Amino acid sequence: xxxxxxxxxxxxxxxxxxxxxxxxxxxxxxxxxxxxxxxxxxxxxxxxxxxxxxxxxxxxxxxxxxxxxxxxxxxxxxxxxxxxxxxxxxxxxxxxxxxxxxxxxxxxxxxxxxxxxxxxxxxxxxxxxxxxxxxxxxxxxxxxxxxxxxxxxxxxxxxxxxxxx
Amino acid sequence: xxxxxxxxxxxxxxxxxxxxxxxxxxxxxxxxxxxxxxxxxxxxxxxxxxxxxxxxxxxxxxxxxxxxxxxxxxxxxxxxxxxxxxxxxxxxxxxxxxxxxxxxxxxxxxxxxxxxxxxxxxxxxxxxxxxxxxxxxxxxxxxxxxxxxxxxxxxxxxxxxxxxxxxxxxxxxxxxxxxxxxxxxxxxxxxxxxxxxxxxxxxxxxxxxxxxxxxxxxxxxxxxxxxxxxxxxxxxxxxxxxxxxxxxxxxxxxxxxxxxxxxxxxxxxxxxxxxxxxxxxxxxxxxxxxxxxxxxxxxxxxxxxxxxxxxxxxxxxxxxxxxxxxxxxxxxxxxxxxxxxxxxxxxxxxxxxxxxxxxxxxxxxxxxxxxxxxxxxxxxxxxxxxxxxxxxxxxxxxxxxxxxxxxxxxxxxxxxxxxxxxxxxxxxxxxxxxxxxxxxxxxxxxxxxxxxxxxxxxxxxxxxxxxxxxxxxxxxxxxxxxxxxxxxxxxxxxxxxxxxxxxxxxxxxxxxxxxxxxxxxxxxxxxxxxxxxxxxxxxxxxxxxxxxxxxxxxxxxxxxxxxxxxxxxxxx
Ligand SMILES: Cc1ncc(C[n+]2csc(CCOP(=O)(O)OP(=O)(O)O)c2C)c(N)n1
Ligand SMILES: [Mg+2]
Numbered sequence: 001x002x003x004x005x006x007x008x009x010x011x012x013x014x015x016x017x018x019x020x021x022x023x024x025x026x027x028x029x030x031x032x033x034x035x036x037x038x039x040x041x042x043x044x045x046x047x048x049x050x051x052x053x054x055x056x057x058x059x060x061x062x063x064x065x066x067x068x069x070x071x072x073x074x075x076x077x078x079x080x081x082x083x084x085x086x087x088x089x090x091x092x093x094x095x096x097x098x099x100x101x102x103x104x105x106x107x108x109x110x111x112x113x114x115x116x117x118x119x120x121x122x123x124x125x126x127x128x129x130x131x132x133x134x135x136x137x138x139x140x141x142x143x144x145x146x147x148x149x150x151x152x153x154x155x156x157x158x159x160x161x162x163x164x165x
Numbered sequence: 166x167x168x169x170x171x172x173x174x175x176x177x178x179x180x181x182x183x184x185x186x187x188x189x190x191x192x193x194x195x196x197x198x199x200x201x202x203x204x205x206x207x208x209x210x211x212x213x214x215x216x217x218x219x220x221x222x223x224x225x226x227x228x229x230x231x232x233x234x235x236x237x238x239x240x241x242x243x244x245x246x247x248x249x250x251x252x253x254x255x256x257x258x259x260x261x262x263x264x265x266x267x268x269x270x271x272x273x274x275x276x277x278x279x280x281x282x283x284x285x286x287x288x289x290x291x292x293x294x295x296x297x298x299x300x301x302x303x304x305x306x307x308x309x310x311x312x313x314x315x316x317x318x319x320x321x322x323x324x325x326x327x328x329x330x331x332x333x334x335x336x337x338x339x340x341x342x343x344x345x346x347x348x349x350x351x352x353x354x355x356x357x358x359x360x361x362x363x364x365x366x367x368x369x370x371x372x373x374x375x376x377x378x379x380x381x382x383x384x385x386x387x388x389x390x391x392x393x394x395x396x397x398x399x400x401x402x403x404x405x406x407x408x409x410x411x412x413x414x415x416x417x418x419x420x421x422x423x424x425x426x427x428x429x430x431x432x433x434x435x436x437x438x439x440x441x442x443x444x445x446x447x448x449x450x451x452x453x454x455x456x457x458x459x460x461x462x463x464x465x466x467x468x469x470x471x472x473x474x475x476x477x478x479x480x481x482x483x484x485x486x487x488x489x490x491x492x493x494x495x496x497x498x499x500x501x502x503x504x505x506x507x508x509x510x511x512x513x514x515x516x517x518x519x520x521x522x523x524x525x526x527x528x529x530x531x532x533x534x535x536x537x538x539x540x541x542x543x544x545x546x547x548x549x550x551x552x553x554x555x556x557x558x559x560x561x562x563x564x565x566x567x568x569x570x571x572x573x574x575x576x577x578x579x580x581x582x583x584x585x586x587x588x589x590x591x592x593x594x595x596x597x598x599x600x601x602x603x604x605x606x607x608x609x610x611x612x613x614x615x616x617x618x619x620x621x622x623x624x625x626x627x628x629x630x631x632x633x634x635x636x637x638x639x640x641x642x643x644x645x646x647x648x649x650x651x652x653x654x655x656x657x658x659x660x661x662x663x664x665x666x667x668x669x670x671x672x673x674x675x676x677x678x679x680x681x682x683x684x685x686x687x688x689x690x691x692x693x694x695x696x697x698x699x700x701x702x703x704x705x706x707x708x709x710x711x712x713x714x715x716x717x718x719x720x721x722x723x724x725x726x727x728x729x730x731x732x733x734x735x736x737x
Contacts, residue, residue, distance in 0.1 A: 062473035
């Protein structure tokens, strides 16, 4: 099962490598990782998507908490939360037929075309990871994908729960 | 504000922190710091012969005192040579600060001469690390390093110092940091009251309780409280390899060490207990044997300062996060409300059972043997030191014999690499002990394999007049490897014997020390007496022991705690 862990840490050199180190060192998977400075520039917020049973997730959270740079860790998937991911996909759009099929899919998924060239379209879509998966599969069925880049999941708890220092 | 160079700041900060000894070795990147060490007498620098040994010395110093050990090395090979020592300290939660030189900031990343990414290399084996970027940040980084190393669950911290920031020709304002606390680091010392009450309820209810005491009790200086708790409950106590001495090894409630080479009574007590109170122990695989079969009847109370150690391998029913000293204090307070008069009566059946296990005398060995038995040597060592020496050890059979046959009445007397199992640890560790306790007897029990892994430090011993006593259980073999080969590989001794042993007596004499060779049992006692009568000099006893001896008891792989071999032919 997909589990999403959110980490609040010092925006300090080496902090990210320590986090990633815990995963490689202890044999946990990272499905995706998304990190950036927060509204308070002295802090970074990191969202990790991983897999594991409760025991593994408990250990991951404890091991993260042990890192000196880490202020707080929480599992988002434990409670109601919102999650978003962004993908950019470049597809071949070199015929009238392919272009209209792509535009139809872009409409259905509420995606956006960001760049147009003689042979390609570059499309942006934001949403839950599953929606992105579905979009990419659908696009791939009707046209050929040149390349794609995903940001990894980023999320926040719903309601009043918050990860603050 | 005082102006000084970065190098002077390093020394001044150490001084302001009360650091008395630094174990190190110079080189290009730290020449400025070495220059600043000259002409001051607050911080004594000990010149080692290999940087790995510097780390083990700092480690032995820390284990025997609780004071953070300090290491100073140059960049590149100097720094990488300390890695085994850092990992050793990390596995056993020993407070240590390693100051490593680094190439000048502007050359970092260029594969400059003697550049290694020390922060990167050491990342998985440190509690934390700093790469200091500006001279003015030196005092704070070093002070925080000491704070982190010796609070919470202790561990090694690396401070990497680029050469340009310690340059002796530049001056910067020096300010000792008033505050080293960090918003992201707040170790919990006090146990949660609700958990304490649950733990006490379980202890009071128990008919077959046991205290399982680990190194965390020593770190927290909790021996007094642990003893009080044990005596109040009247229950058996077992210690891990790291916890020996946290509860007296000669106390009548002590059932011995537990685990792979634990006593029958300790392992059976654990297996049959209905309540296990783990105090600063981490349910390591060398203790539990097969976790699936681990102690099926017990309610497990796990007290540890590191939440990540709780329920990592074995699930705890009552987790309590906190320092052992503080939490056991809380438990004692809570127990004061309980009426415990009936403890003796309640546990009488339990003790009858334990006493029966004890009658197996699992540590008996062939006393009539004319070949010197290693166990015999440890017993003699115990007698000749009145059981009161600091005993450091290397890794192998000799380590287990020392742990089993030398009962430790006090904490911090037994110094060994339990978690990493580092051969070559013993001699330098005993040196660190001797620096910290110049008036005490510092012994190292070692093997013919292990001693050759840091033997160059005999030269350091001469330089600093360290009257260490080296007890070499010479079985002309990598005995522990050989034992496993006997048991698991049908006696196929692949590369576990040593065909070209040096003449150790000549070797130590060449280093300027006293060597004594013991080949026959009837010489042992006199030789030991001579060894310990020599107060001023290092004495190295090369004792020929039985090559075929095995360490027993020994847990049987995949079994429960109490599935053990008792000798080459018997099992539980
Ligand atoms: C640095 C290192 N290398 C290898 C090992 C694996 N090992 C464990 S015990 C042992 C044999 C130790 O031989 P010796 O020091 O003679 O002790 P003995 O078992 O004979 O008492 C070896 C090779 C180790 N623990 N540490
Ligand atoms: Mg040997």
